[in-house]
Amino acid sequence: MNNLYFLHSLGCKVNSYETAAVGTILEGGGYRPTANVEDAGVIVLNTCSVTGKADQKSRQHISSFRKRNSQAVLIVMGCYSQTHAEQAVELGADIVLGAASRSAVLSLLERFLSTKKPIIELSSSIRRETYEELGATAFCENARAYLKVQDGCDNFCSYCLIPFLRGNSRSRDPRAVVDEAIALTASGYQEIIITGIHIGGYGKDLADGSFRLADLIESILNKCPSLPRLRISSIEESEIDEHLLSLFEKDSRIADHLHVPLQSGSQTVLERMKRHYSTDAFLSKLSAIRAVRPDIAITTDIIVGFPGETEEEWEETKRFCQQADFAEIHVFPYSARPGTAAARLKDLDPNLKKKRVKELLALSRELRDSYESRFFGRKLPVLFEDYDADAKVAHGHTSNYLKVSVPSEEPLHGQWKEIVYNSSIKSD
């Protein structure tokens, strides 16, 4: 076996962060990265199980990597493997880690190399885990770096498997978070994105539970005075507290964008989803956010076609989205997850679901066009991140997450430019 490792991550940014973390650990053990799965001695695949389609994709990647490289040690981790460990081994995995034990990857590798027997190393008490520190991780996209601060969830929304796959909500030691933020800023990253499975739950499990997400963000901003921009990935309405709003008011380095999952605009559907807020509370929280940041982009997630969703409830959701004036809506057709409470409910006709998805995507497009047009003619600071060498076009984002593409003879990674925003430079 050679000392080359190949990484592949499915699903969310937290998965990408953890996959990069395992890569860093392997490098500590003398392994080197390769971009070709065929050349690798060790393959690491991080899986997802948020929908039935994600399960299928996870299975396909396990068997395809095994076929493309029959010699390598195949390590499979993440949400799919947490509940399908045997299937993963049947498909060709050598080491299965689930949503824990990633930090032990080197010793497990050694054990496998000496025994050649498949290893399944799952947490026996996934709902009673403590935060697994994977060390500082170089998971970055050119100018932006993701910083994981929390794992797991305790909300048990009726349609979601995450609390069963990722386990209890657990927070990373704030000192480790701030140290990594300082290291990322010192190495020139221009934007840090705070990420986790349910970051609004940060701190509940630490000491007396009083040091929460806003306190953590304040520490990062204070300890990283030269960090130009900090972005919050996704946060529940009920967890946007006064302290966080005051930070938005005080520190313009916090990006002018919040992703606040709504899931449905109908109160009765929210109750069947076991979501912990009312549509009225959600709207008044949006007003409180806009009071401190009038131009902020508020984006959201909506599950379309939840069991029993009547025509009237659907109309309520569409009306609510217009009232909330979202900058964009991420649309998800409901997908029954075995083992969840909602999976026992009768699913909607797939054609009706498809029709509603189409309607909401069209509404999201309208809302996005209207939000973007508000900034036409305005000069906005843009952080450039990507470059298309063929087209000679540089891509970047504004603070309120407007994507900008401008012609450029050379890459502009990590550079800031004041750009007059208009329809010719906006991009999807």
Ligand code: SF4
């Ligand atoms: S808040 Fe709800 S939807 Fe989000 S991860 Fe937790 S259980 Fe799932």
